[in-house]
Amino acid sequence: MRIDRLRRGSGAGPASRQVYRALRDAIIATEFEPGQRISENELAERLAVSRTPVREALIRLRDERFVQIVPQLGTFVTRISAAAVEDAQFIRESLECAAVRLAATRADDADIAALGGLVRRQAEVSEFGDHEHFAVLDDEFHAAICELAGRPVAWEVAQRVKGHLNRVRRLSLPQPRYLAEMVAEHRLVLEALDQRDPDAAEATLRHHLRMVLSALPAIRAQHPDYFEEERP
Amino acid sequence: MRIDRLRRGSGAGPASRQVYRALRDAIIATEFEPGQRISENELAERLAVSRTPVREALIRLRDERFVQIVPQLGTFVTRISAAAVEDAQFIRESLECAAVRLAATRADDADIAALGGLVRRQAEVSEFGDHEHFAVLDDEFHAAICELAGRPVAWEVAQRVKGHLNRVRRLSLPQPRYLAEMVAEHRLVLEALDQRDPDAAEATLRHHLRMVLSALPAIRAQHPDYFEEERP
DNA sequence: TTCCGCCCTCTTGTATGTAAGTATGCAGGG
DNA sequence: CCCTGCATACTTACATACAAGAGGGCGGAA
8 A cells, every 4th residue: 555644734735635635546546456445544544644534535535436435344445347437438428528519619719729739738748658747738638628618617527537537547558659649639629629610529529538448348357356247 | 594403313324414415405495595604513413413424414515515614714505606507507418418319229118108107297296286296206307317328327416416406496486387398398308219319309308408597597686695796 | 063152353433522723802002 | 083902702624532333253052
């Protein structure tokens, strides 16, 4: 377990939020393995806080389906379930596709130009294969689309469920051409927006978002114990 | 304040969840007025529980934007914000419209028949003007659509944000023809599903969902102090 | 050997105590 | 009269103590 004492008083907000972020990141990075039992007491000791903020963080994580709390028994990291991943994909796709349609009708030339600059920066970063930096710019891209649509809340919700997608994605081997493909697809979305074509924007974005899911069966074959057995 | 001692041990689950439900219902019914300050201590005393479950309930309500917690100052019921209501509408509309498209392609004859029976029961209830019972059947209708789409999570998320819409709706005067109109629109959605027409199903459902928002300006004029002042 | 019952430990849920910060009312000086 | 400074009463955030229940190990009886 790589979770360790978090530094307090660093102006990073209340302890419960810091614990929440730390746990969420650890779960998505599979530093906590799916199915693993985690204990409020142990976490509190390791993080050098009391059980109260740990408990509040776990409640939020339960609402996001990252942990399952069973009274008088324990708290468990949820196993990856194909249904849950598809649910997350459905929510993200529905919201972002609706947003990009709005964006196509609302964005002005300056907005499009700014988005173009973002995609150019992504192209530069992708040359060096810097996945981490690219992930940040990718989030900015999708957030910007929701912002242009006048619905920043769409990105907030999408980001919450996106954790489930990221947990799966991190298990897949890094594909060498992956970043370049992402940039190319972002360019297609950008073009559709530039032409103020809602249908094209939605179609290209939908295709783009579905790329993530394509690797799911392979990942499941590789880590069968991380997945929930399906019920037919 | 109509919140009162909740009966424990009634098998209704943990106290924190009961408190959560009670507070959420009270806020949506505007028994707690928008902007009003609510105190952990006072709530705990009235509900005959300790501050801990009250606090956990308030944290969940903060995540859903029903209260705003200001450290060392107080917890306040959020005022109604036009932006927040439109956000809720956007999320619900995006998810349910995407779901009804799926439902139109996946539902079989038995599903359609069951949905038809539900609409018929709605028609009966609407005759008597039983708004409360109708609300239950209305929720069942929208939940069923998401179920038919194979995405029950869509209804879970929609239901969460729907609270913000309900809080507004309850402030509007009951329109005599309202229930009948709702049933008629449900019938239109049902017909589109029966003909397996995703485009028509989406269009009719979208129109149906937007009815709620139409009364917003009038409500705002009637209860200006319940609303947040807009920033331009 | 196998099964039943007890006990002990660990878990989460709840209650209560402590700390720290903000708004408010009041007293006193200009 | 008006402004300033402080004491006080509140608030939430966090820490700790207690309660209730589930699971596993162990011993004894059949």
